[in-house]
Amino acid sequence: MSGTCHVDTFVLDNMPPADLMPDFINLDRLGYPEALNATVELVDRHVAEGCGDRVALLAPGGIRWTYGELAQTIDRMANVLTRTLGLVPGNRVLLRSANNPTKVALYMAIIKAGGIVVATMPLLRARELVQVLDKAKIGLALCDASLVEEMEKAVAGAVAPARIVTWTGTAGGELGALLEGAPDHFDAPATRAEDPCLLGFTSGTTGMPKATIHTHRDLLVICDCYAREVLQATEDDIFIGSPPLAFTFGLGGLVLFPFRVGASAVLLERAGPPDLAKAIGEYRATISFTAPTAYRAILAKRADYDLSSLRKCVSAGETLPKPTFDAWLEATGIKLMDGIGATEMLHIFIAACEDDIRPGATGKPVPGYEAKIVDANGADLPRGTPGRLAVRGPIGCRYLADERQKAYVEKGWNITGDTYAEDEDGYFWFQARNDDMIVSAGYNIAGPEVEAALLAHPSVLEAGVVGAPDADRGRIVKAYVVLSEGHTASPELAKALQEHVKRELAPYKYPRSVVFVDALPKTESGKLQRFALRRQAEADAAKEGENV
Structure with missing residues (x-):
């Protein structure tokens, strides 16, 4: 592509064709220059403006990096990447570790050097990593030493060999040895705003994972649209959360958003609900990013934690049930800020500021974005009619x-795979993922709506609702339920839950089958894997048929 500094043009050469590219709108209002390097804007700018002594990163073990220290570490890493490891602009580099300062510094160093980051979930196994290595044609993998076994298996099974460089702690081990004596100043190449710097892989919950292409500009867009206009964070905020940085919800909430305003971020390698809740008190965090299930789990042990420092709580990754919103507000006085985003769109594109929240609704399009509801043929639907959610903005889907x-x-619009309805006031209300709609005896039933009703019952900690095969009704609503502490599974409780849903929703929506389970299947990012529950429901139905 003309003007790019990329020497390796593999990603640029494999962009979608022009007729399948999304519309990019409202870029003029953001005013980005043609020449742009995201790391320079997110980190170096604070040092240049005299704010290098501000704290950028905090982590267990007393780790406390200022922006000045982070900038020097990034530059040393960029020199190692280019001078020692042979990185040229456009190369893809795989990153594999839990959330920690070294991973963030490497992330920023790859981008500053003109490379393209491919961050992976720490729990991925070799078979899954092979798909990433082959799809992105990766020649260099930077891996936490504690996770290297699966990485080595993956490299052995990949089409082309990749070099693995490991590290321990805050850049000790093999990487630490390479960093010794590396210069602490690095001049970024002439990257453009439109040069790719990130391949975000979808979670791969169904089928082969897809690689979404994002540019230096995209990393700033989500900061300057959602974080500035909706979240309204300041340099005095301390961010914390549970999403892995390989999950773009986590990348935005724990790196890009705080760095854009010069705030601090807490990075936790262990970020389950108890760990997160405890760390909020220890670090006096002010802004939290996690999934609805984590907020609900924290509520169950609310008395054990000090959450008084929080001022904003963002919920995404899956739909936010109104009972969870209500319970969190009652317990903390904070309105959970719901939002919908996608790996394809990098981050949240529909949300609402606290004063504009309408409980139960996701919100309105983030400034800079447009959204509408369309039918199966792409025709606009009237307000109040459920249909496919279509979005466009300064960012759009580009699969590799x-x-x-x-x-x-x-037609230039991003079709997210969600069923939504828009009300007369322009608020968007989640109905279901397009494949989560249950058709039972001619009725359309949204599984998440039934889940929300179940979650309003005091005995229910978590719930997953899917359609199960049924000879009479085609499909029935089947609920898999995790009980709250102190409650015991029984036929009587199952019946009580069914009656509860009948009271909460139209009677035809009640779950005709309730199964109590110890845990629900989830992705590493905390999303409920409804496809796994659907498989289980199919298997259960087949087994029941054999026993008839």
Whole structure:
């Protein structure tokens, strides 16, 4: 591509064709220059403006990095990447570790050097990593030493070999040895705003994972649209959360948003609900990012934690049930800020400021974005009518060499795969993922709506609702339920839950089957894996048929 500094043009050469590209709108209002390096804007700018002594990163073990220290570490790493490891602009580099300062510094160093980050979930196994290595044609993998076994298996099974460099702690081990004596100043190459710097892989919950292409500009767009206009964070905030940095919800909430305003971020390698809640008190965190299930789990042990420092709490990754919103507000006085985003769109594109929240609704399009509801043919639907959610803005879906681009982008609009309805005031209300709609005896029933009703019952900690095969009704609503502490599974409780849903929703929506389980299947980012529950429901139905 003309003007790019990329020597390795693999990603640029495998962009979607022009007729399948999304519309990019409202870029003029953001005013980005043609020449742009995201790391320079997010880190170096604070040092240049005399704010290098501000705290950028905090982590267990007393780790406390200022922006000045982070900038020097990034530059040393960029020198190692380019001078020792042979990185040239456009190369893809895989990152594999839990959330920690070294991972963030490497992330920023790859981008500053003109490379393209491919961050992976720490729990991925070799078979999954092979897909990433082959899809992105990766030649260099930077891996926490504690996770290297699966990485080595993956490299051995990949089409092309990749070099693995490991580290321990805050850049000790093999990487630490390479960093010794490396210069602490690095001049970024002439990257453009439109040069790719990130391949975000979808979670791969169904089918082969897709690689979404994001640019230096994209990393700033989500900061200057959602974080500035909706979240309204300041340099005095301390961010904390549970999402892995390989999950773009976590990348935005724990790195990009705080760095854009010169705030601090707490990085936790262990970030389950108890760990997160405890760390909020220890670090006096002010802004939290996690999934609805984590907020609900924290509420169950609310008396054990000091959450008084929090002033904003963002919920995403899955739909926010109104009972969880209500319970969190009652317990903390804080309105959970719901939002919907996508790996394809990098981060949240529909949300609401606290004063504009309408409980139960996701919100309105983030400034700079537009949204509408369309039918199966792409025609606009009237307000109040459920249909497919279509979005466009300064960011859009660009899959790397993937035929599925045709399904995601239609006439310039990004079709997210969600069923929504827009009310007369312009608020968008989640109905279901398009494949979560249950058709039972001619009725359309949204599984998440039934889940929300179940979660309003005091005995229910978590719930997953899917359609199960049924000879009479085609499909029935089947609920998999995790009980709260102190409650015991029984036929009587199952019946009570069914009656509860009948009281909360139209009677035809009640779960005709309730199964009590110890845990629900989830992705590493905390999303409920409804596809796994659907498989379980299919298997259960087949087994029951054999026993008839």
